[in-house]
Amino acid sequence: MSEAITSANTVHLNGSGQTNGSIVNGTKQFIVEDAARKTSQSANTVNGVAANKVSANGVSSTSKRCLWFEEELEEDLRWVFGVSKILHTGVSDFQDIQLVESGPFGKVLILDGKLQSAEADEFVYHESIVHPAMLYHQEPTTVFIMGGGEGSTAREALRHKSVKKVVMCDIDKEVVDFCREHLSANSEAFSNRRLELVIDDALAELERREDKFDIIVGDLADPVDGGPCYKLYTQSFYENILKPRLSPGGILVTQGGPAGILTHKEVYTSIYNTLRQVFKYVVPYAAHVPSYADSWGWVMASDHPFPTSSPEETDSRISKRLVGDLRFLDGQTMAAIFALNKHVRNSLAQETHVYTEETARFIHGHGTAQRPH
């Protein structure tokens, strides 16, 4: 099955999904059924022994015994997990793309050898990057996502009934196409009429556009040396390009890199301090994302104050404004992720570094791929 989709994926990567669809009798749906059928077939041919073996030791035992994904979090720190299958692979102009079946984290999206998102806990990252800002806003109708090619950030934004338009601007067409095809959790979002997909450099796109947005989300790669993303973390970008595109009362929220006790000074504190040079109100928050092997940070910024609201008010706002339930966030969780520990708060308060193209700070690469915006 994985290979079947691989061929489909090959087809798709060179943009002839339709042709493929019509050849293999039309719809992805068919491929799925086809796969299911074949699977059950082999299930039939496999006798009792094998059946036991497959369920008991079969694939997972193999993955345990032989195939491992290894991410180098730091020069001397590795995060290693068993892989049972490579579900799909692709290559873009910018990076290698893999969707693998992992032991501990379910399906895992890997860009250029870095864990980007895991089925088991991506809801923590994506609920956290999207909903706080949108819930603080009085009535968000327009959202601009820098990056976010995976589609999960758009998916969460589109859950807000007030939203009329979500512009998702990612530079990597192949990643977007790959995720649209293979991440079933986001397929609805990708086909949502309110989603406007732009394949371009977010910086150039924001410079070009004249419309304004209630919410701008920076779902970007960390500023890694050699990666172009760091330009999207600089004071001049925030000041001259992004801020003009925020409507009155508009809020920027950006991912802020690792925010753990041992890693928050890599870039998180200086992203926070840089935003403080540009916006009146800046709010850092963080949560532990297991598949990243670290706590992760985000920063909200606006020139309008963030009204304090009780957990109860937040809960009712969530139930009024959103379609469906959240798994990670609610009023109390928001109180929790906004209350950083003393150690990190002190570092944030003492940070003096401001992000400019000249003073860019880089990190070793944590869980987020070196993906062009």
Next chain:
Amino acid sequence: MSEAITSANTVHLNGSGQTNGSIVNGTKQFIVEDAARKTSQSANTVNGVAANKVSANGVSSTSKRCLWFEEELEEDLRWVFGVSKILHTGVSDFQDIQLVESGPFGKVLILDGKLQSAEADEFVYHESIVHPAMLYHQEPTTVFIMGGGEGSTAREALRHKSVKKVVMCDIDKEVVDFCREHLSANSEAFSNRRLELVIDDALAELERREDKFDIIVGDLADPVDGGPCYKLYTQSFYENILKPRLSPGGILVTQGGPAGILTHKEVYTSIYNTLRQVFKYVVPYAAHVPSYADSWGWVMASDHPFPTSSPEETDSRISKRLVGDLRFLDGQTMAAIFALNKHVRNSLAQETHVYTEETARFIHGHGTAQRPH
């Protein structure tokens, strides 16, 4: 020779060669000087190039290039970090003991191949297990620590001016002796006159004693299959042995195992639910401990309500009651670690499993060694 150099390193690492020398007997002092001499000698012979090499690439490059500590968090999840030196090793009746110099976490204490405590972030775990319960208590004077042989938990408890006696009961004499000798951060605590050290099974010791305690701390290994510790997590132990040893208004706090989005159901929820069968008021909390590659859980329990207090009140209580500053905890941090996310809160609320010797639940072993209590 390497032993000599090892002690030399110890001296160097805790910067108190003389003190250290005077603490230990003449022999070791001799070895220390001997090592110092050898060290300086080689220092003389090392030329500029080498000096650069050592500082720049020397040890760390070696550790990066060749020696790795690998902990299997799950059957198919590994936490791997570079090791530059094994500082000390020992063997007890119960486990192997190692103190190694790691790349990302500084000195790391390893028991039976499992990371027990890391210099870089042990303060997160130990401030969290000790101070909340003691701050909620009106005036804690007596503390009983089940396990805690490392000494860090005693160290934190002894910072409370109100404390007159801390009983630390660990079954493993060698671990206690090893840590007393090699963990310089805890040497003061080990020599504190208010510390009463007992080498025994905590269960037997609590059964035997007739005095009561304001605070009982369960600084134990996780309930791992084969490990004896699980008996210290059962309803009958809490009910019949531990609770009678709590003075009026007394509080039990125990470590609760991994509490991450993906791991909190292993034992954390059932430890919580078990305590709810025994105590009127039970409070779970958690924090991310980087070197454990997970969030960690603790549970406080008492028959007396935990008075609500504002972050400000907590902060003033900390400054009034404690000697020295805390690095991780303050009023706001406490609010944060007590506010669990929706996902984990739901699991805690829905848990029905109660810990008994018959229904013990085990985990794969997360960061905490399989250490007898």
Next chain:
Amino acid sequence: MSEAITSANTVHLNGSGQTNGSIVNGTKQFIVEDAARKTSQSANTVNGVAANKVSANGVSSTSKRCLWFEEELEEDLRWVFGVSKILHTGVSDFQDIQLVESGPFGKVLILDGKLQSAEADEFVYHESIVHPAMLYHQEPTTVFIMGGGEGSTAREALRHKSVKKVVMCDIDKEVVDFCREHLSANSEAFSNRRLELVIDDALAELERREDKFDIIVGDLADPVDGGPCYKLYTQSFYENILKPRLSPGGILVTQGGPAGILTHKEVYTSIYNTLRQVFKYVVPYAAHVPSYADSWGWVMASDHPFPTSSPEETDSRISKRLVGDLRFLDGQTMAAIFALNKHVRNSLAQETHVYTEETARFIHGHGTAQRPH
């Protein structure tokens, strides 16, 4: 279903889509063509940047950075290499089957998580197990292969012009089908009219048959605990079942497990000594197989003496009798692999263990999968 695609990739890999397509059923054939077309398309559509990336850093860099195959050679010895693609996967009644693209060894066949055969050096193993015995024989016309489902052993045997029939008896139909379909190097052999393929237990098959063979080859898994193969290494099997099936002047040759300086006593010496109880003339030999991370052993046995022959005679015999050239073996190489070093020769001479079902000796599993015969 993975079958389906796999054929698709096979087309690409061995460029024999039509033949392959005609072998498989309509659906598959269809997908085969589809995939073939798509592949060329993607080649067209990938632009310069991407093309360079793929060839230069693309796949190999990814494999280097994130996906690793790990085989545990011993409890504390690992052989680890980068994997860029899982080309095909399957599951049989007996084991998991994977064909992966590796960094250092090209395509690698993995059975139950163990490296079975590598594109880069399988010729060393297969030339060594087949040709010495056949070259020592006056005129081998019939060959029986126990195991050998991969097809490479049959491929080598079929290169001998004198051979009229090669019976290959492997118990695992899925492995045979998988290799027939995906190992292009063996596709000719699989379709050779002189090959008689039997899916059965080699022991039962030899018991049942009444014809005799000039050469019997034991291309089996090592005797691993739990694996059934060890029965095919016992004195009683050799004596009562195998020997009666050898024609006058017939020769048995079996793989003998690891034969390195540190590993030859695991099973090699006792396989050798067991054969000495049954045959008049027994000849052990060995060669280093890089992808096994060890030297490998084989043993020839017969009741007829092995005539000494000069390297020159051997060379001329090879050129007279074989179709095509050998890559590893020639007269001088044979002299080399038969001349074992003093250390291993002493162990062979001193071995007293005889293989019986009661005294079976097992190894940790070296490079050869635990494959039923």
Next chain:
Amino acid sequence: MSEAITSANTVHLNGSGQTNGSIVNGTKQFIVEDAARKTSQSANTVNGVAANKVSANGVSSTSKRCLWFEEELEEDLRWVFGVSKILHTGVSDFQDIQLVESGPFGKVLILDGKLQSAEADEFVYHESIVHPAMLYHQEPTTVFIMGGGEGSTAREALRHKSVKKVVMCDIDKEVVDFCREHLSANSEAFSNRRLELVIDDALAELERREDKFDIIVGDLADPVDGGPCYKLYTQSFYENILKPRLSPGGILVTQGGPAGILTHKEVYTSIYNTLRQVFKYVVPYAAHVPSYADSWGWVMASDHPFPTSSPEETDSRISKRLVGDLRFLDGQTMAAIFALNKHVRNSLAQETHVYTEETARFIHGHGTAQRPH
């Protein structure tokens, strides 16, 4: 040994430090005895449980579970083994030095993170580099070793009764001192009156000297990029500096790097071809060295023919000329290691590359440390 002392200290945390101290007096010999005694002591003091644990699961289980040595043989090929102890560590002007206790290979000497020599199989490498050349020589009396700081090559050379002087010239004093102190197998050699130890660059030393040698051994690091060693593999060095130091009938033998089926073209073939430009008679040979995870190559060269001799003649020569028995080499083994396989012989015959400072060829580093000569 350091572990013995360490355990001793651990065991004696409750007191016998005195004993320990009073015994230690800095003489190596003495510390050895001391360590030995301590070991038995600790065995006594540790109770049954622990004793069993230590012998049965203790150290080895720990090593298996947590500490690993990893050598990167190729960019995507790793050789990984369990380490139970770091016995000694040091730093020289040129490299980091470690002696560790490994699971599969016993004590292992590591220079700059690369396995240099393993207790379990170093005899294969060192018997092979020394004895063939010396046995081919009519009566070797003087030997010059380029590098060889470990001492094992000198040890083997000194076993020849005819030898009056062995000059060992290694540039790294610390490595020599480290090995002299800690490699007990070589302590006799280091104190042998016939050994002349020179700490210098072998090239400079040979240039300076005016005496000639019957045998010159190149026990050097592989020519690795950035390593100075490659100069000792160049045509001009052989022609202008080394050859003039060979006495009539003198023989040069040098290690030649990896010589496996997949690795022999890295440097082995061009070292061979370079020597052919300088000497009339050049003989390549190779053997599998398990701890290197590869076959290893050596090359002998001379302007005098190497007389053919039967295995029997070689055996009698060994027994006449050498003190003690060889473990790996004898007449038949020599025939074996000199008979290279067809694949490697073809590469040697076809090699056209000649080693000069301008055309130096480098390898990724195989088992031999980047050690200056």
